[in-house]
Amino acid sequence: MAADTRTTPTTEADDPFVSVTGWGRTAPSTAFRWRPRTHEQAAAAVREWGARGGIARGLGRAYGDAAQNAGGCVLDMTGLDRIHSVDVAGGTVVCDAGVSLHRLMEVLLPLGWFVPVSPGTRYITVGGAIGAAVHGKNHHVSGAFTRHVSAFDLLLPDGSVRTVTPGTELFDATAGGMGLTGVVLTAVIRLHRVETSYMLVDTERATDLDEALARLAADAERHRYSVAWIDLLARGRSTGRSVITRGDHAPLAALPARARRAPLAFRPGTLPAAPVVVPPGLLNRATVGLFNEFWYRTSPRAGTGRLQRLTTFFHPLDGVPHWNRVYGRDGFVQYQFVVGHGQEETLRRIVRRIARRGCPSFLAVLKRFGEGDPGWLSFPVPGWTLALDIPAGLSGLGAFLDELDEEVVGAGGRIYLAKDSRLRPEVLAAMYPRLDDFRALRARTGADRVFTSDLSRRLSL
Structure with missing residues (x-):
């Protein structure tokens, strides 16, 4: 069973100055780390951590710089x-x-x-x-x-x-x-x-993006969970070909007799960890193209009712410790955007541009969002979201993603801040209409002088 990632907390670590980075490993920065044991110690840290302020940090799975604070403090909450x-x-x-x-x-x-x-x-x-x-x-x-x-x-x-x-x-x-x-x-x-720790899973292939969108939209309420893996290297008539996976929690009656003896057991599996040193350029258009072809061809054309462990369905990559190392020393950029219903042509155009550019992404997922959430900087809005990983060392990547940002803004969409590491501040307000309210609240409560991060400085939050 995969162990819970924890630390032994102390108010101050033995080596309090630490280098921290997001899961994408693109922009490490050094900060003073506090490890509170109690809420009182956390409050003391907030009162004492100085002019550069601080930011709470959990298990470090934000992809970019949201839980970093160069020259300031991070509050290790684990x-x-x-x-x-x-x-x-x-x-x-x-x-x-x-x-x-x-x-x-x-x-x-x-x-x-x-x-x-x-x-x-x-x-x-x-x-x-x-x-x-x-x-x-x-x-x-x-x-x-x-x-x-x-x-x-x-x-x-x-x-x-x-x-x-x-x-x-x-x-x-x-x-x-x-x-x-x-x-x-x-x-x-x-x-x-x-009732159980298993899922009932349906899987089917879609030959292109339009078919994937149509199938995800059809009978959307029938399944509690749905997602599509999308091949972003496929071009021509196969542009946007996908493997769609839908699932629901399996009832007890769906389990075979041997599984009913412990129907709620939590048994996540673990594979060997990714190597510490990975050859540069391992993930390129050729290798990812081979993987994508294999994954698409070996997925069922239409499979229904397959039992799957809950952890396999929700968290397949958690079974590979430190999987982010496979991108090599330069790390990777996770790019996720959402565009609303009625903006499908923008989504098609972005997918075609990514395919023409040859971005080697094998962790690309497409989902359908429902009603938006009330959070002022909450990412989801009703529509379609696409998330993809790209090796950070890819030539011209920054300028290319800036161009995609313009497509997203033009469609009234937005970028997910928890995964961002390179968004330009001038496009942020167009994506998040409550941004001024957020900034005003921070100023009114004094949070802007106390809670700071590399992300907040980069985007003037």
């Missing part, structure tokens, strides 16, 4: 990882913000409950899930993670703590606010009831 209570009858949990989704699954699945929303990794903290307003394969029916948060305790710039509830400005600014309004300390989360 030591605050207690689960305070579980209401087994009502389906709620009260926990510290440093608790990982992995740990919640370990505790909650045997009780018949699952987290309401899970992104592509379970190695994120509850505080990170709130700060990034993470979404999953079920956004079209369940919305973002923050929609299922009943309340959280927020450490404010002056060191005081306030209980924040939905429908308030502070809640909406914090949900998706990238940790820039305060430090989430504890949260109350509503859960989803399940």
